[in-house]
Amino acid sequence: MPLLSYSQQNKLTVDSASRITVKRGAAGVTQTLNVNILPGFHVNSNQPKDEFLIPLKLTWQPGPLEAGAITYPKSEDIKVGKDVLAVFTGSFAIQTHFTARDSIASGPAVMTGKLRYQACNNEMCFRPASIDIHVPVQIE
């Protein structure tokens, strides 16, 4: 008996990732993931202030490239009731540093990952969700 339904869909979207070119054995490249939050909503930052809150987290599956440091933007503080939350709003970028080992075969490949998030507005929260990330790669 469905009584109501509010959708998690579209609170957060990720732009299609551009192809990156990585040279084997070189210093690597930084890939930028552009993330957009629907106006009026926020997601917890990668480092929320409350232990019970679910952080935004980007993870990469093992693939042809090695994922190094992931850099998140600076969060903003908002007040909900008495609590101050560290959140991301609007559009922002998450950067990952990738390198390619000498032993990896050259040619096209794909790196896949997941962006886990939990969105809210000032009145309600939506269940945690994940978005699959695909980054086309050219290894030289």
Next chain:
Amino acid sequence: MRFSRSIVAVGIALGSLAFFSACSGPRSVRASAKAEKDRKPAPNFTLGDANGKSVSLADYKGQVVLLNFWATWCGPCGLEIPWFKEFEQQYKSQGFAVLGVSMDDDGWSAVKPYIAEHKINYRVLLGNDSVSQLYGGLDALPTTFIIDREGNIAYPPHVGLAGKNEYLSEIQSLLVDKPASAARHSLRPPLAALVLLAAK
């Protein structure tokens, strides 16, 4: 003479109705309670509480229930919890109960510390997808249902942070109703007086 007695009787009855309305506290400012005939049963479920005991919603029939779906990661849910603690304490003796259903995927490992930290004084159950589907998916939290003594959903659900006074008026309006079994066999005093006097 008979005409003037009827006028007086109706006046007394209307005055009594106004008095009882005032005594029962503010009525809902959001939406009126659904007419009893239009209320739908709250879907029953059985879930475990923090002590491992199985609890069914049906166990609460005869009580007014505030059924709150929430999660530890939900900020607005946390804003409502102090109100619910207050309601539980204030109205428990009148046949009222708060029932919290946590929708945390991480289970009791997340919920038990939260209950302890926030000193939650009402029963909390651990929800699952089946219960979520029974109540429409529950993608947005908090979502709260006010259930009458017959086990029916008495008001449109509160989706998102609601006002404390909205909850209060809805709870109070249902608590002034007599338990289902008694209500079927008796009329409220002012209405009974009106019927008796009009019959004279």
